[in-house]
Amino acid sequence: NAGVMQNPRHLVRRRGQEARLRCSPMKGHSHVYWYRQLPEEGLKFMVYLQKENIIDESGMPKERFSAEFPKEGPSILRIQQVVRGDSAAYFCASSPTSGSPDEQYFGPGTRLTVT
Amino acid sequence: QQQVKQSPQSLIVQKGGISIINCAYENTAFDYFPWYQQFPGKGPALLIAIRPDVSEKKEGRFTISFNKSAKQFSLHIMDSQPGDSATYFCAASYGQNFVFGPGTRLSVLP
Numbered sequence: 001n002a003g004v005m006q007n008p009r010h011l012v013r014r015r016g017q018e019a020r021l022r023c024s025p026m027k028g029h030s031h032v033y034w035y036r037q038l039p040e041e042g043l044k045f046m047v048y049l050q051k052e053n054i055i056d057e058s059g060m061p062k063e064r065f066s067a068e069f070p071k072e073g074p075s076i077l078r079i080q081q082v083v084r085g086d087s088a089a090y091f092c093a094s095s096p097t098s099g100s101p102d103e104q105y106f107g108p109g110t111r112l113t114v115t
Numbered sequence: 116q117q118q119v120k121q122s123p124q125s126l127i128v129q130k131g132g133i134s135i136i137n138c139a140y141e142n143t144a145f146d147y148f149p150w151y152q153q154f155p156g157k158g159p160a161l162l163i164a165i166r167p168d169v170s171e172k173k174e175g176r177f178t179i180s181f182n183k184s185a186k187q188f189s190l191h192i193m194d195s196q197p198g199d200s201a202t203y204f205c206a207a208s209y210g211q212n213f214v215f216g217p218g219t220r221l222s223v224l225p
Binding site for chain 1: 121149151157158159160161164204211212213214215216217218
């Protein structure tokens with residue numbers, strides 16, 4: 001059973017470009033969460049999605065950031081017009097559709113560097 | 116109310132010693148308390164978790180102690196090994212609402 005997949009693992013963007021981060025949840029999981037982690041800091045919740053629905057985006061900046069989880073394909077976190085402050089590790093987690101919804105399993109992360 | 120406090124920020128333990136990391140929360144709605152282990156360059160991995168209906172849970176060398184009245188919980192790592200050197204995050208959740216502590220960087224000296 002493959003774990004949570006994220007790609008790319010490393011992404012370098014110049015200021016003003018767009019960053020697209022992808023996350024494929026574990027098999028049997030339909031809940032996806034995105035977190036941001038700055039160096040030497042904890043995980044900050046950004047958004048929680050189910051298939052085709054954004055459930056909670058209270059942690060997402062109002063501008064430049066968007067997320068989707070289409071019926072087919074991975075979840076996408078999109079950052080438009082990136083700035084240096086967006087440099088961070090972005091982690092995706094998924095939890096089961098049924099059974100224990102509390103358990104979140106994390107992917108390896110995408111490390112975004114904005115130059 | 117949504118904050119989870121974690122201490123210490125960093126911890127150095129000799130091989131074979133006991134590592135103890137503490138967390139505290141305010142929101143009594145939280146009903147699930149997991150601990151995650153993160154190695155450099157990797158994603159957090161679920162280590163052990165507890166629900167408030169029990170006061171202690173043990174899995175191998177890892178034990179969670181939970182004090183519902185004090186709204187505190189802690190992770191104990193017995194016989195700490197250099198391979199345990201990592202950052203540990205506590206978390207608290209209700210439903211799909213997760214809040215993470217800031218993390219503790221553990222170094223176990225050989």
